[in-house]
Amino acid sequence: MFAVFLTSGLFLGWSLGANDAANVFGTAVGTRMISFRRAAILCGIFVILGAVISGAGAAETLGDLGAVNAIAGAFVVALAAAITVYWLTVLGYPVSTTQAIVGAIIGWDLFSGALIDYAALVEIVASWVASPILAAIFSVILYKIIAGIVMRSGIHMFKLDALTRYGLIIAGIAGAYSLGANNIANVVGVFIPVSPFQDLNVFGLFKLTAAQQLFFIGAVAIAVGTFTYGKRVMLTVGEGIADLLPVAALVAVLANALVLFLFASQDLEGLLIRHGIPSIPLVPVSSSQAIVGSVLGIGLLKGGRAIRWRMVGGIVGAWAVTPIAAVIISFFSLFIVQNVFQQRTFTPVEYTLTAEAMQRIEQQGVSTAGFAELSGRSFPNAFSLDRELSAHMKKTGRERNVIMAATEVVNLRVTASQIQKIKGRWFTDGQIKAVEVLRGRTFTHNWLFDDALAALSPEWRLKDGQSAKEYNAELNRKLDYLHRLFR
Template identity: 30%
Template sequence: MAWNIGANDVANSMGTAVGARAITPRQAAVIAGLMNFTGAYFFGKGVTETIRKGILNTGMIHNPWVIVYGSVAALLAATTWLIFATYNGLPVSTTHSIIGGIVGYGLAYAGTSIVDWGKLAQVVLSWILSPIFGAIVAYFVFKALRGSILTRSDPVRSARIWSPFWIGLAFVVIGTMFYIKVMHGDSLLYGVIFYGIPVGIVIFILSYILIRLHFEPADPYLGVESIFRKVQVVTSAYVALAHGSNDVANAVGPIAAVYAIATMGMAGIKVPVPRWILALGGVGIAVGIFMYGYKVMETVGRRITELTNTRGFSIDFSAATVILMASWLGLPISTTHTVVGAVVGVGLARGVKAINKDILKDIVISWFVTVPVAAIISGIIFKVLMFAG
């Protein structure tokens, strides 16, 4: 499962940087591998969620082996679906895959009454909300960035004035997200005041000085893109760090639950995750990135719409903003869907013809079948395991 998270979800952090040619696929694999492992091992969530996001009513489960077999079934089902999606270069949500697996074994065990359908409806809602919010924010961010720099009569002068502002603003979001998503803080205001704004001010000053000293391009437009190329590497690396710290739970949460129940019984449903399990998840993610991450990177970075560094920066900035606000508001959101939506939004800023509608149709279909397909596979595996056990 961790291998598949690396192979598929790495596109969330590195696909746009590769598509905009800020870094090569090999460089992306190295950066994302290191950052995902760091995020998973040092900042991975400290408590397992046996029933992911409260999808199942644990009060109806009295036999600990149901959770053991169910967790294994959910992992195998999600992994099977993700292998298929990654092979076909389709960016799908690993969170939705594991939720589908959990719903599947719950239905196979106790029928429809064990599933919290309200929670599941929130997951379905995220299929719709995530790409729409991502697309809207990215559309306006890129329009504003292009209007303030690229379409001005003197792009070089405009870049000197506006680039530090956009870069600083992006790092306000990144600093705040570090507190919320990586350090798992719960106060947006605290995160903005003590993390976001200080980081944003420092980066604004540094970028202002560096651009003033070193920005004398022969071609003003290539010069502007070169500024955002460097920034995009940093923003992508941050997304990879946050990704590892959060999504490693999709792989190791069920394993930690099995380990806890095997050692402590039902009392182990919520326990600290051993470091070696977080490390296992981090290694799995890194290996998946190295071995197969290029497939989905290619789809997100190059097959939906053509990306430049300013477009890639707009996507990273917008996706980070949407994810941060959704986390604060408690809205269901998918990182994968948000990033793909942001890619589409930037494409739409250049006109509908800039979007590859065929690949977009395939991606959307894959999103809607993720939960039911994973649920069916999980239910079958669970029944086999219970029968064999």
């Protein structure tokens, strides 16, 4: 059944390949420096590598926006995004798959009564503004540097063409890798919470996590989309916005790859944190917006006369339509699937202000005085609880998140059969022993389970300080897996 529902994610992956591949090789194909066939093959190979090796970072932020908790819901969300992207791809516009999947997830949040994580949404929307601006800035800087080197070196035209062609291939490979790393979350990220896959040891040589197996399948769909339908949008990016010389095409691809890398690299984030430098949020940015920003940056550097502003206006209009269309398609598709086809598109999550939850909220530094009269009451979803809280108190985003996390009812039951599934995985012996001690116990809230593990073993305790961010992120991934396993 999971394979059937996953088809919508594969359709979305195909649509992304048909559209977003233009963003890494479009300028190279448009300037006739690389054939479409070679571009499609290279793009496919390195999109798969980028997705499997480095795709986890951006996927986590997308999951924060809305954790789709039913497989039929994940199917509809991916399908709504895919239909939106496919429609605009047919029109020839380099649209944002990121905007489509974000819009579709918001549609699910609205339909299911889940709260929208506005902090995560602000991060993602900010990237939609920042990515084309950063790409334009990078393209201007890179163009001046590369053009200056070419002018001073006196390279012969034929040699320059050969070097540019190799440069376009290398930059395209880097861009394809970054595209896979950054955008695979758009394709299969909504399926991670409901995935049945287990970690897989490949001949004892390396391990593929459950998420990486999903990423591989999604990346193959991207590669197929690139090869079968990517040429039209490649030519729009390479020829439709502005006429580019080969060196300018190289610069545009480099700037695009750099922007995608900045927003997807967990290694870069860890490096910045270790040196006390504010890190760049790991969010799935729009490669379409980045490449268009790169091309516009070069065009503006040259005076802007060669820019086809009507085409740019059409592209920006498509960007504006994408998330709105995805929200509408997602919401009404969920209604049809749930009420006509009788498929559960979300699992209801109850919220109860138990005595334990009220105490937990106080321990987290949030006063319960304003809503003490709600103690003991239950609510059918997060939206209902939030509305009632708003009638009693004004709260910050952090306070709301603390209250929701403390009151969510999950009823985890630790069973022997489920414990067997974590053995031989990436859990340590000490962590497994702590879980085995809890066998047979039931926990009303996730945090009660987490606290019980932390009391049994220091290997289940979060660490303080910015330097521990990577460690804590890995520990939270393990806890999230256990929450799903024992629910």
